[in-house]
Amino acid sequence: MIRILIVDDHPAMRAGLIAVLRAEPGFVPLDAAHSDRDLWPMLNRTRPDVVVLDYHLPGDDGLVLCRRIKRQMPAPAVLLYSAHADAALTIPARLAGVDGLVSKSAPANELYDAIRRVARGERVLPPISRELLDDAGNRLKSDELPILGMTIEDTPLLDIAATLGIAPAEVAHRIDRMIKRLKIEIPAPHSAG
Amino acid sequence: MTSRWMTLLLMTRLLAAAVAVLLLLVHRVTPHDPVLIAAGVAYTAGSLLVLTTVPRLQLSPAAWLVDGAAALALVVASEDWRSPFYVLMLTALILPSTGLPFRRALGWGLAFTLAYLGVAVSTELDADTLESTIRLETIATHLMVPLVVVLALAYAADVLARLRDERLRSERLAVESERQRIAWELHDSAKQRVHAAHLVLSALQNQVDGAGAQLVSHALAELRAAGADMDTSVAELRMPLEGRSVQRLLEERAAELAPVSEAQINVRGTVGELPAHIAAHVYRIGAEALTNAVRHGEAEHVDVMLARNGSTATIEVRDDGRGLPAIRRPGSNGLRSMRARADTIGATLSLGPGDGGRGTSVVLSWRTDSDEGSSQA
Numbered sequence: 409m410i411r412i413l414i415v416d417d418h419p420a421m422r423a424g425l426i427a428v429l430r431a432e433p434g435f436v437p438l439d440a441a442h443s444d445r446d447l448w449p450m451l452n453r454t455r456p457d458v459v460v461l462d463y464h465l466p467g468d469d470g471l472v473l474c475r476r477i478k479r480q481m482p483a484p485a486v487l488l489y490s491a492h493a494d495a496a497l498t499i500p501a502r503l504a505g506v507d508g509l510v511s512k513s514a515p516a517n518e519l520y521d522a523i524r525r526v527a528r529g530e531r532v533l534p535p536i537s538r539e540l541l542d543d544a545g546n547r548l549k550s551d552e553l554p555i556l557g558m559t560i561e562d563t564p565l566l567d568i569a570a571t572l573g574i575a576p577a578e579v580a581h582r583i584d585r586m587i588k589r590l591k592i593e594i595p596a597p598h599s600a601g
Numbered sequence: 602m603t604s605r606w607m608t609l610l611l612m613t614r615l616l617a618a619a620v621a622v623l624l625l626l627v628h629r630v631t632p633h634d635p636v637l638i639a640a641g642v643a644y645t646a647g648s649l650l651v652l653t654t655v656p657r658l659q660l661s662p663a664a665w666l667v668d669g670a671a672a673l674a675l676v677v678a679s680e681d682w683r684s685p686f687y688v689l690m691l692t693a694l695i696l697p698s699t700g701l702p703f704r705r706a707l708g709w710g711l712a713f714t715l716a717y718l719g720v721a722v723s724t725e726l727d728a729d730t731l732e733s734t735i736r737l738e739t740i741a742t743h744l745m746v747p748l749v750v751v752l753a754l755a756y757a758a759d760v761l762a763r764l765r766d767e768r769l770r771s772e773r774l775a776v777e778s779e780r781q782r783i784a785w786e787l788h789d790s791a792k793q794r795v796h797a798a799h800l801v802l803s804a805l806q807n808q809v810d811g812a813g814a815q816l817v818s819h820a821l822a823e824l825r826a827a828g829a830d831m832d833t834s835v836a837e838l839r840m841p842l843e844g845r846s847v848q849r850l851l852e853e854r855a856a857e858l859a860p861v862s863e864a865q866i867n868v869r870g871t872v873g874e875l876p877a878h879i880a881a882h883v884y885r886i887g888a889e890a891l892t893n894a895v896r897h898g899e900a901e902h903v904d905v906m907l908a909r910n911g912s913t914a915t916i917e918v919r920d921d922g923r924g925l926p927a928i929r930r931p932g933s934n935g936l937r938s939m940r941a942r943a944d945t946i947g948a949t950l951s952l953g954p955g956d957g958g959r960g961t962s963v964v965l966s967w968r969t970d971s972d973e974g975s976s977q978a
Binding site: 418424431491517537 | 799801923
């Protein structure tokens, strides 16, 4: 049984997700938050296995929220559920500790599958291509590149801090900064996507 | 704008001509008054006729020059600077004062006044005049009036032009903010509902079979197409294509991508005129394919070829990069939205390896003679 918490700012999406997840055997949708403000009490109350998290939210976006969710002990798996699930989001998502990325236009089966896999501890992210890495490398400072490399290789935060000889809090701070810098998309076609 | 000043010219010139004719009839001015009357009437009728039938001349400095010179000639012919044609002459200032920018209009007025002074000197302005206070005052007034007329008209025209610009600007702003509001509602509300409906319906797909499953998959396709329509509408509202051709838009997109890409991008050919909503979808499919080629393809060359062959139009985006991934990337909705867009305009989208199995080729083709492509596939 997989216990799921939903975060989405649109009521139709919250209701739809709850209905769809309730209909699938093995899933228990616990509750749905519409912003980070009602997320924290819900998270403490329900202790979910998986958080299905919208990317575009009023206030802090999904990546920032994911960082904070992942600081919980024990941390739930986080599935970023976005209308803009683009490969370009892969690296910032990885840095933010996102376990899976699913497009809002994907059919329910894809969502079910992704939830089951992240609940098992798998990762459901697009592979990081050389192009994406090059692009990220161009936008990051040279002293941030080792952090990127180690994060992609799943090095624990404490080991990164020890390797670089800096405080873990400083590593976390740098990762926040890197996410912010990488979130800037290369120009989208005249389109909202 | 011009028509307002043309009306003013029409009224004042007719009135001034009537006054001149009356003055000539009542007072004997020269020995050849009948000829003067005929010349005045001919000038008035001729100039007004030409200016109204060829509106282009209303803004032509050459026409103003001829008109002004003819008016001054009437004054010369009346052999006195206090001519019955004086007011008629002033009407020649209306079009230049209102048609020129403010400073140049003043320059024109000054030049005209000097020309009039020249006429005055050549007629009866002599030492006697300069000794008589009253006559001196009269010549000063006659010289001042053209300047005042030009100043007043140029100022009025300038204020009117600014008002019009301001009104256009605020109308544009109002339209702009309305567009943003509609785009926001489409994107943040309607689109989310479509996503939710699609999700719920796709969950149902597992539970029905046979004819039911077909109906569900048909509804899902419709919802995806609705989503694509909304995306294009949102994009159109945020960044209107404003009737630019698909080729031009793709060239602009290529120029936008050039700084972030190492690939050489070429856009060639044309698909001709397209109905607006077809053009919007076609451009966005092309732009997405182009962006994908640049972003993920590790390509050195990207060629965008547009062609129209009879009633079939095609756009091919070909690159020599990595090629299509063997397994579809999870979470990639770029291809999905391209397909949905192609569906809404009844176009065919095919993806495959490029020449010799290298790179990727994306081909979009559609019939240009179908009923505006509004077919629902």
